[in-house]
Each structure stands twice: as C-alpha cells, then as structure tokens.
Amino acid sequence: MKHKIYIVGMGPGEEAMMTMQAYDTLLACDTIIGYQVYLKLLGEAFAEKEQLSTPMKQERERCILCFEKAREGKKVSLICSGDAGVYGMASLMYEIGESYPDCELSVVPGVTAALSGAACLGAPLNHDFCVISLSDLLTPWEKIEKRLRAAADGDFAIAIYNPSSRKRADYLMRACDILLETVEETRPCGYVENIGRDESKMELCTLKELRDRQVNMFTTVFIGNSETKIIDGHLVTKRGYHI
Amino acid sequence: MKHKIYIVGMGPGEEAMMTMQAYDTLLACDTIIGYQVYLKLLGEAFAEKEQLSTPMKQERERCILCFEKAREGKKVSLICSGDAGVYGMASLMYEIGESYPDCELSVVPGVTAALSGAACLGAPLNHDFCVISLSDLLTPWEKIEKRLRAAADGDFAIAIYNPSSRKRADYLMRACDILLETVEETRPCGYVENIGRDESKMELCTLKELRDRQVNMFTTVFIGNSETKIIDGHLVTKRGYHI
Structure with missing residues (x-):
C-alpha cells in the first residue's frame, strides 16, 4: 500500500x-x-x-x-x-x-482568494472570469502582459493575485496601464487586503484610480467586466444580458 | 437594523x-x-x-x-x-x-467546481486560468466564442462549466473546434462528472479526443495550458518556467 x-x-x-x-x-x-x-x-x-x-x-x-x-x-x-x-x-x-x-x-480543495475576496466585495466574478498572478518570479513578465491583454480582449472579469511586493512596487500600475489600452477608465474595480483575517480591509474604485493605489502583497484585486456595476457599495457582475 | x-x-x-x-x-x-x-x-x-x-x-x-x-x-x-x-x-x-x-x-464563499474538479484530476489550474461557461442562456454564443479565443491566445488553463445540455449537445465540440484553431491536438485535458457525489467519474484525454466526447451537464471540463502535463495519471499545470 x-x-x-x-x-x-x-x-x-x-x-x-x-x-x-x-x-x-x-x-x-x-x-x-x-x-x-x-x-x-x-x-x-x-x-x-x-x-x-x-x-x-x-x-x-x-x-x-x-x-x-x-x-x-x-x-x-x-x-x-x-x-x-x-x-x-x-x-x-x-x-x-x-x-x-x-x-x-x-x-x-479550499476557498481560494478569488472566491473569498469576491464574497467580501459582493459578486464581481459572477460570470466568466480570469485569475492572473502579477508575480514574475516564475513567469516572464511578457507572458503576464499577454494574459492581461487577452483577459481584456475577452471581456473577462479578472482577479489579480500578487499585485505587489517590495521588488515589484509598480506592477499593479503597469498591469492597469495595459488594461487601460482597451478598457474604459471608469470600469468598476475593488480590492481586499488580508482576506479572512481580523485586519481585513476592502476598497472600491475605478480602473484609473486603481492604477495609482498602493496595495500590499496580501491583497487580491478585482477588475469588473463590461457589465459590472456598483450596487449599494458592492461590486456586482451580472450573470448575463437578461435576468 | x-x-x-x-x-x-x-x-x-x-x-x-x-x-x-x-x-x-x-x-x-x-x-x-x-x-x-x-x-x-x-x-x-x-x-x-x-x-x-x-x-x-x-x-x-x-x-x-x-x-x-x-x-x-x-x-x-x-x-x-x-x-x-x-x-x-x-x-x-x-x-x-x-x-x-x-x-x-x-x-x-464555497468551493466552486473549478477547484473541486481540479483537485480530483490533480492540479490543472495551478497557474493563471480562465473559467468559461458554455451556456448561452444568458450570454450570446458569439461572446462565448470570443472568450474561448482570448483564453487560447493568453495560454490560460481553462475550466469549462455547463459544457453540454439536451439542447446544446454539440457545444463542447464547437468550443474544442475554436480552441483547436490555435492549440495543438495533443493538449492534455480532463473532465469530472458529478464532483463530490458517489457517482463521480473522471477522465483524461487530449483536446482532439475531448472534441468527440459526450459529457453530461453535471460535468466540469479542464483544458491545460502549454505547460500542462500528465504525471502518473494526473493533470498537472506547472507553477512556472522553473521550479
């Protein structure tokens, strides 16, 4: 055995x-x-x-x-x-x-940060979505850029892992700049720090605002798709074109 | 209150x-x-x-x-x-x-089928991935096609929900044909029926084989990225380019 x-x-x-x-x-x-x-x-x-x-x-x-x-x-x-x-x-x-x-x-299996973070914010991943890590420790940055562009092309909601670290302080800004090539500045976004811990903290913002936010390495970032809305302080992606 | x-x-x-x-x-x-x-x-x-x-x-x-x-x-x-x-x-x-x-x-939050199905098969979503539903009840099929193409372009591992139903018996075939425009026929794939139930069943196959499989509506399908391998009967996507 x-x-x-x-x-x-x-x-x-x-x-x-x-x-x-x-x-x-x-x-x-x-x-x-x-x-x-x-x-x-x-x-x-x-x-x-x-x-x-x-x-x-x-x-x-x-x-x-x-x-x-x-x-x-x-x-x-x-x-x-x-x-x-x-x-x-x-x-x-x-x-x-x-x-x-x-x-x-x-x-x-367990509840990954895309799911637990989404639950904190509302329902940002309630339709097709991508999960992308910005860490280039094990992945070339060019591949990360390609995936960000593909995610925007496909109008996916996006969950971003590892948005920042001491060595990669500007990676979230770089990622937002790539998305902003095709996505409107007002696209609803949000992020959650320290999910499931006492010091958990969340924020909603636009994609343009997200570009200039400082987030720490314990943060998961969410970018809505073209149908994502803020409803009563929550980030909500519709399930489809009629309900 | x-x-x-x-x-x-x-x-x-x-x-x-x-x-x-x-x-x-x-x-x-x-x-x-x-x-x-x-x-x-x-x-x-x-x-x-x-x-x-x-x-x-x-x-x-x-x-x-x-x-x-x-x-x-x-x-x-x-x-x-x-x-x-x-x-x-x-x-x-x-x-x-x-x-x-x-x-x-x-x-x-709870463990969605992408995670529970992945755990059955091994670790197919261990790097950046997309989740796509093939149901066109609430989404135009053209948008689903666009997302499949974007997922292939970005070299994402993919989890497919709702791959089939009585009315949509050929949707998985149509999805595979779109992926096969750019992805090689031998790309490792797998699927799990009835995850977390007694009658759960899983299979590994290539993308070309997947095209011709009949799966039911309680199935979650996994398509590897360019680095996904079969290791000892498990579907495994590497975390990056060195380990």
Whole structure:
C-alpha cells in the first residue's frame, strides 16, 4: 500500500473558512507541514501535531520533507493558503512525486482568494472570469502582459493575485496601464487586503484610480467586466444580458 | 437594523465539502431557500429548518422569496452549489436587493467546481486560468466564442462549466473546434462528472479526443495550458518556467 500524502487548501485564514473535509484531514494526520505563517493560523485542535516548516523560497525542500516523513510511516498533510491547486504546492508535489512512486497524493480543495475576496466585495466574478498572478518570479513578465491583454480582449472579469511586493512596487500600475489600452477608465474595480483575517480591509474604485493605489502583497484585486456595476457599495457582475 | 440574508456556497455536493462558516451559517438560520436538488444534499442537521424552493428558471422568484421571508423576521439563507458568486445567485440577489433597502446581503464563499474538479484530476489550474461557461442562456454564443479565443491566445488553463445540455449537445465540440484553431491536438485535458457525489467519474484525454466526447451537464471540463502535463495519471499545470 502506498504512503498517502494530503495537500490541503486551508482557505483564506480563519479556521472557519476551511472545508470540513480539510479540517478532518488535518485532524487525522500525524504531521502537518507548511509555510510557518500558515501553520500559525491553525488552532488549538492541532497543537499536539508534529508541525514542520521550511523558509520561503524553499518550497522544493518543503515538498521533499513531506515525502520523507510519509516514508517514515507518518500520515502527512501539506497545508497551503487558499486552494492547494491555485498557485499552491499541488503541482510541485506531483512533479517531485515522480521520484517517490511509493507515495500517493490527494488534493483537498479550499476557498481560494478569488472566491473569498469576491464574497467580501459582493459578486464581481459572477460570470466568466480570469485569475492572473502579477508575480514574475516564475513567469516572464511578457507572458503576464499577454494574459492581461487577452483577459481584456475577452471581456473577462479578472482577479489579480500578487499585485505587489517590495521588488515589484509598480506592477499593479503597469498591469492597469495595459488594461487601460482597451478598457474604459471608469470600469468598476475593488480590492481586499488580508482576506479572512481580523485586519481585513476592502476598497472600491475605478480602473484609473486603481492604477495609482498602493496595495500590499496580501491583497487580491478585482477588475469588473463590461457589465459590472456598483450596487449599494458592492461590486456586482451580472450573470448575463437578461435576468 | 437591517434584515440580514446570507447567500451560501455549499461546495460541490457532500456536506464535508462545505466550509465550517457555511455550515454554521445554515445552522443559525430559520429558513433555507434553494433549488430543490441542492436542498436534498443537506443532511439531518437541517431537517427541522423551514426549507423552501422554486423550480428551475424561477431564480428571480427564489430571490424574492428570500427577501419576503427576511421581512417576516426569519433568518434566511439562500444556498447555491459550488460558490454563490460563481455563476451563482449572488449577483441576482444584489440586483433585486435594490428594491429591498431594508435588507442586507452577505456572501459566504464555497468551493466552486473549478477547484473541486481540479483537485480530483490533480492540479490543472495551478497557474493563471480562465473559467468559461458554455451556456448561452444568458450570454450570446458569439461572446462565448470570443472568450474561448482570448483564453487560447493568453495560454490560460481553462475550466469549462455547463459544457453540454439536451439542447446544446454539440457545444463542447464547437468550443474544442475554436480552441483547436490555435492549440495543438495533443493538449492534455480532463473532465469530472458529478464532483463530490458517489457517482463521480473522471477522465483524461487530449483536446482532439475531448472534441468527440459526450459529457453530461453535471460535468466540469479542464483544458491545460502549454505547460500542462500528465504525471502518473494526473493533470498537472506547472507553477512556472522553473521550479
């Protein structure tokens, strides 16, 4: 029988935003591995579990740790924020897992920031949408630009992950400038900082205003499609052309 | 104080796939309103609640029922499958809610089929992706075609909702033909039927093979991007150009 490893999406932060399947999967494990920030979000119920971490940018080592622990006979979960398969560790686990044919992976989905952030703002993704990360750590910036243009061409509502960081302070501005090539300046937008945490904060603005906003790396940004409206302080994308 | 109404995403089906927040929100309500099929998925814990429904295509009436019940002083939740804000009822509730200024809406997010289906297949949405519905009930087919072309242009991984119905038996074929204008025939794809239910079934195939598959209306289809691979029977999209 293969060693089973679970890759668990824990949602945006607070424990209540986990699915019951995710919670129960973690409870049934011996060892929970994850980035330190996410381990700290786990509550009392998990205090007795073996909790292991590797620093940021040591994702590969974190994955290997999962396989090694599983081979020791531990029941292992790797936790990711949001959904494990949306900019999460799931794909890296499958890639590295090719070297561990005695291990079997299972992904437990979670509420990714596009969904939890959208719920805070109203319903900006209620029709066809794109999810785009502005991080060029693993993707060439030219490809990110191409995707932004394609998203605008297709009149998709857009959720933007990783809109900013210390090294990429002007990336959201650059992304907005690309969208503004074809999208009107008054297009309704919004953003949410620290979704699912105490210090959560949200804002609505136009695309032109968004261009000049400073957002931090814990922010998810939403850009409406041509049918998105502000209704009573909420960002709402219609389901279609009649209701 | 306003009458509070919750619009709750219940995930793909089985109760364990709900977030604890969604579960607790429903438990705290007097009245749960939803499409009959979704009400039936609720377990014993909700048997004592007032459960109300309207038939398919009477979504507007279902929303109005929520507001009327809330005005009667009931604590009301409207349930949607997946996420309430992804092709769900959230935006319609905000639109109709303009006529009920004494009511306040709150969206409780859930695991939409793009995420739960992706977890079944592996990690097909582990980088930038689009979600597109093939239903032309509320969207002109020309717009759907435009979005499919834009998604292919942008090299997005794609999750397709509503790929088929009795009246639209050839829509998935038509969508694949549009993608095949620019995407290679061997592009790895997959699909999942009845996610989160006992009779769930999944398949991997190429884009050319997908074109000729018959899928039912309870299926979510995934089309890889140019970096998607099959790894040990799973559909995996790399996080970027180096790992």
